[in-house]
Amino acid sequence: MHLNISRNHPSSIPTQIAAEIRAAVANGTLAPGDAVPSTRALAQQLDISRGSVITAYDQLEGEGYLLTRQGAPTRIHPELTVTERPKTAVQSGLSRKVARPRISLKPSPGNAGAIRPATWRKAWREAAKHPGTDVDNAGEPELRSAIADHLRLARSMALTPDQIVITGGSREGLMCILHSLGTGLRVGVEDPGHPGLRRVIPLLGHEVVDCVTDGDGVVVHALPDDLDALLVTPSHLYPFGAAMPVPRRAELLEWAANTRTTIIEDDFNTELRYRISPQPTLSSLATNADVLTLGTFSTLLSRELAAGYVVASAATAASLREIRSILGVPVSTVTQRAIAHLLDDGVARRTSRAVHRDLARRRDILREHIVPLLNDAGVRAELVPGDGSDLTLRFRQPSERDQFEARLLAAGLECGHESALWTNAGDALVLSFAHLRGADFEQSISFIAREVSMLVRAQNATGGDSNG
Template sequence: MPDDASPGGTPRTKVARVAGLVRGMVHDGRLAEGDPLPSTRSLATELGVARGTVTAAYEQLDGEGYVVLRHGTVPRVAATLAPARTEAPAERAARPRSAPPAPAGPTARPTAVVDLEPGVPSVAAVSERDWRAAWRHAAAVPLEARYPDPAGEPALRTQIANQLALSRGFAPDAGRVVVTSGTAEAISLVTETLARRVGPGGRRARVAVENPGYRAGRRAIESAGGAVVPVPVGDGGMDLAALRAAHARERLDAVLVTPSHQYPLGGAMPVARRHELVAWAAAEGVLVVEDDYDSEFRHRGSPLPAMAALDDRGVVVHVGSFSKVLDPRLRCGYLVLPAGSPSCNTLPDDGTPAGAGILAARSGRGATVASVTQHALAHLMSTGALRRHVARCRRDYRTKRRIVSEAFDGADGVQVRALDGGLHAVLELDRIPAADLVARLADRGVRVADLQDYVVPGSGLELNGIVLGYAPPSATVLRGALRTIRAEAGSDRKP
């Protein structure tokens, strides 16, 4: 490594200088993908800085997608900046080192699609060693001549209960944990329970949902025979006055909320409003379904307790998923029965109506997640591998959140929302219809979602914006896609 980093300056400046040095060598091709980097100790000695400065710089570069850091392995370059077209050696030699590669031309088509549709986590932070160890452990579990437990493997249910006690502020008995094939199936099980409670009188179970809100949740409610009742949201989540008004018009059976990070607009429901919702639901006999889909990734402010932690009346069903943490293809999530519900270990027919009904629905469907998958997840959790993975993702997502925020700093006609947590951002638009922008970006090889698609059809709500997920792409790819979005949105044009 060259000695062009001065040891002077503040600690923050030193970290930025070291990170800039490595980043520059990646950009100009002196470091290529897969190349090993010096150890933190040796580079610190070479540059005359503290070892902690190099460690912080490497962690920053890891979050930006330039470097891969894995415990016990040599740091390596993760990505390079490939030129838009292949340059001849003579062109490359003649081009000044500081000049960018020549563009491919105005008629060139993108060679790859950058998928920024929301809801997908980054899998780059998954430790291959931990991942393989988990599946080896799962494969070594002895075969048994039995059908799997409908409620889920006890090992995974125990680990989920332990994790909730550590991270979400409530400690349910493992017997209240039910493994599902994801959030949508959990919502479907609850709706099926509500349909039984309503009875054969012809009325469909009515579930209030946030508008805009989680599309797959609405589909799950309707496919299970329920009816969706849209309720508007504000900065603090669902409008509780509008919820009470909807209940007065048409008796509600349940309400589906995302209190920790409203989906997709962002924002968290304050604790006082959570207490208010739980008290109202208990008084009115309404079940609260708390979709806690990405609470692990709160980037601004202190984590808020789960609504289930405030429930001493037995009205909250807590729903979580591994899809936003690991790999959506695992198709594994869970729900926690309301306080006072019967234990999954006995699958009784009596007890609280909600808990007993959900257990009956789960038992009737049987297990939907393979036991080997459940054992692998349990191993990741019990060994601390999942916690380490989440910590790496938090660092990565905070860096990418900053990149999104900076990309639209000072942009005309674009307002950025939903960056207080999670894996996505919302861009509210003033200058261009969202549908037109989505189409233009698709032509440029960038996929995003139209915010209007999250609105309940027929509700009369009109929103103009796009939703983009920033977790999967590297920082380099993300920056390029955001430049394209800003240009196509007309944010760089004078009014």
């Protein structure tokens, strides 16, 4: 078994070993049931400590890649979930198999900060102690009170629980808002901007209107004055990486009040993107403008948690509650109480601080190791400005981009495309790392570093100009 391990790599030796074995399974070099070298033999082969190999094997066993039994060779797990791999010209009639899971590097509103399973279990145990009651479609009073307190402490928002409506996530929250506004709406969206929620709008029969955006957010003087609503992400301007400054926010709110346009503020990821206090929400600054704020728990607590909320005026919240009683599927009472426990216990705020540290570490690894490596290979790699960990990769030729993407896909990594994020976009690849779990981040970095190193060696062997 050949593994490409380097002491100069940004990832640790055990992480590289695990990534190489995953890659061998993904490309068919190793199949379920195949034996792998013993920890002692592989350590001697790679000239590294046996402890590093043991650490890597333990990780892979925990992930279900390896099966170890007393007195028997360690093997790729025979019951590893696999899918058939397309046959190639060099394959025999027996089809190889590859692991089903892939790592998506497409931009995502998620983050790497899911709370620990033990913390979740404790919250659920506390929530399950209470007897069941009739489900409130607007949300359990306990959770709405916890959200109000959390937003007061984390965002300096003075709210009452009656201004909060619990939803099944941001998409359902947006659907309820649009239903409350009427039919045949003209809804403005940021361009460029994150695709996220904009896809919901045409599904409900409304018109999407692209609105020009610069590094400070939507350009207010360029906004059409016949919009019914405007969906904005003032605290996460994509792909610029900044937040809308207060003067632009004030200008936008004045425009909204004058044109009687409802502002829908998507507040995702806000608390996780700033090492200092985040910007105030538009709703906390609004005077005469009608502003509704969409919040979600998926970025702060867990990506698997389909729960969110809408912050609105008391009158608008009453309308949303009525709509949700007809359209919305109630979020589980136990889930709501578990979230309330996590908010009241300070878990959410501690999680955000831990995520800040991890995102800073990831950004440092990308800036110090991956970006220079890509640039040496003739790829113009740039970190998206701000606190995030997204990379844009621009290639000299479309064929080079396609070949690079194909190599990553073969290794189990799925790239994002700049052209899919907004209209009139470029042709760069976009790689997002903030939403990955720790092991997936390390694996992705190892794959990318390996593929780029191979590309540079190939260019050097052929006498190519790697600086393009």
